[in-house]
Amino acid sequence: MSYYHPNFDVRKKFCECFLPEPREEVYAVVENMHNLVDEVIMPLRRDLDGGWTHDQAVADVAIATAMQAIYDSGWPRAILPEEKGGLGGVMKSMVTYAMLIEELGRADCGIALDVSLLYWFYSPMLYAGRTDLIDIFGPPLLDGKHHRACTSLTEPAGGTNIDDTTQHGRTLRTIARREGDEWVINGAKIWPSGASVADIGYMTLTTTDPNLGDDGIKLIYVPADAKGLSFGKPIPTMGMCCTDTNTEVFYDDVRVPVEYAATWGTDMKDVDLFKELAVEDKLTTPAYVNGACQTVLEILLDFSKDRIVAGKPMREHSVFVHTIGGLIHMWDYSRASYMQGCYMADHPEKYGPLWGKFMYSRAASVDQACLMAARRIIETAMDLMGSYGTAHEYHLEKYYRDVKQAELWLGGRYRTQMDVVLDYYDYEWAGPKWEPTPSR
Numbered sequence: 001m002s003y004y005h006p007n008f009d010v011r012k013k014f015c016e017c018f019l020p021e022p023r024e025e026v027y028a029v030v031e032n033m034h035n036l037v038d039e040v041i042m043p044l045r046r047d048l049d050g051g052w053t054h055d056q057a058v059a060d061v062a063i064a065t066a067m068q069a070i071y072d073s074g075w076p077r078a079i080l081p082e083e084k085g086g087l088g089g090v091m092k093s094m095v096t097y098a099m100l101i102e103e104l105g106r107a108d109c110g111i112a113l114d115v116s117l118l119y120w121f122y123s124p125m126l127y128a129g130r131t132d133l134i135d136i137f138g139p140p141l142l143d144g145k146h147h148r149a150c151t152s153l154t155e156p157a158g159g160t161n162i163d164d165t166t167q168h169g170r171t172l173r174t175i176a177r178r179e180g181d182e183w184v185i186n187g188a189k190i191w192p193s194g195a196s197v198a199d200i201g202y203m204t205l206t207t208t209d210p211n212l213g214d215d216g217i218k219l220i221y222v223p224a225d226a227k228g229l230s231f232g233k234p235i236p237t238m239g240m241c242c243t244d245t246n247t248e249v250f251y252d253d254v255r256v257p258v259e260y261a262a263t264w265g266t267d268m269k270d271v272d273l274f275k276e277l278a279v280e281d282k283l284t285t286p287a288y289v290n291g292a293c294q295t296v297l298e299i300l301l302d303f304s305k306d307r308i309v310a311g312k313p314m315r316e317h318s319v320f321v322h323t324i325g326g327l328i329h330m331w332d333y334s335r336a337s338y339m340q341g342c343y344m345a346d347h348p349e350k351y352g353p354l355w356g357k358f359m360y361s362r363a364a365s366v367d368q369a370c371l372m373a374a375r376r377i378i379e380t381a382m383d384l385m386g387s388y389g390t391a392h393e394y395h396l397e398k399y400y401r402d403v404k405q406a407e408l409w410l411g412g413r414y415r416t417q418m419d420v421v422l423d424y425y426d427y428e429w430a431g432p433k434w435e436p437t438p439s440r
Ligand SMILES: Cc1cc2nc3c(=O)[nH]c(=O)nc-3n(C[C@H](O)[C@H](O)[C@H](O)COP(=O)(O)OP(=O)(O)OC[C@H]3O[C@@H](n4cnc5c(N)ncnc54)[C@H](O)[C@@H]3O)c2cc1C
Pocket: 151, 152, 153, 154, 155, 156, 157, 158, 159, 160, 161, 163, 164, 190, 191, 192, 193, 194, 240, 244, 246, 405, 406, 408, 409, 410, 411, 412, 413, 414, 415, 418, 429
């Protein structure tokens, strides 16, 4: 690592007031991940990107090593309930999850995403209390090997429209038709992470009828080997070039049993579970980027210590002292903001369910604050380091690309900003004016 300061240590940066009990156990788990990241994943960073040429074969070897170390730590099993082999205790907390993601984000956001994809995939069935679905889709998490899952939401007509709760799913065109004891799914998605490489399954956002709005929404689990499921080629992207795979996903008369719908046989509403996914994502994406920003700060502190400007180290000139202080403060308050949001998520008895208006708005607010801060931190570090910031050798350019990607996967800053007001007043952005075309 380039620069060390004790304020970057797990016990200093993560304030214990947000942690679940027993707190000592949380710190031990996160410190273990911190060490794993330093020892195994940090040295692999360039290879995880496939080197300068983004060679997927190079990356695949590094990804396999990094992911196996994470699976050996046992963490992915924590997703399952204890009675199904899960870890229980402090591992059930969103705070613990976010801290672990931040540690991974220090090295590589794409590796952190690989684990999060599992969390997103399983969370609707867990919130709906569907132990029968856990019996079907859960076993891969117990064998200690690297597995992938996919959450398939975004469609060619625009992801933001779909994420936008004021549009009530009316733009969805992936249709689930009920035929006897089966759902028959037709439609297309684009951009889902893990598409084409997921071996566990595809948690697919569908509608039974776009005209039904929220009532039509259905989250349906599709096994990875389902007949009628096919994929486009991986879309080369700016960041997480080799660690994330994004493709089109085609559903042609894909048939799954009716009970593969996440809320089947329960009182839960699919639209609530869809909101829950958005909230989980908005509260934990800041953790990825805060981890990345920590490393960026370490790179900058190291660089500015040795870079001589007008006869003395860059970081000792008042203009740079001021700028660097501003970046550290943004990094600090971002963590405080998302840790508080995760703490609230861990306490629904006080703050309501994740799909409630309060948490929905709060998560959007946290996401906005942290992503704006991350952008400022990385862009400014790049400015201060000049051409050195753009050089592959310094790693900064990779964090720059990865963080921008992470910002966009939630629909970008404009969409998220609009979600903030939803707990303050009601508005319908496009819902009432929407005139769906008959889709079948
Ligand atoms: C790295 C990465 C990983 C991803 N992983 C997944 C995944 O796992 N699963 C998945 O389903 N998708 C995934 N996506 C896709 C992602 O969710 C979408 O890209 C995102 O929702 C934006 O959709 P879009 O790209 O179609 O842009 P658009 O929806 O067309 O948005 C483009 C711009 O227009 C603005 N805009 C459009 N409509 C509105 C509106 N109604 N209100 C306000 N602003 C609006 C947006 O804010 C944005 O600035 C991923 C994307 C990336 C980059």
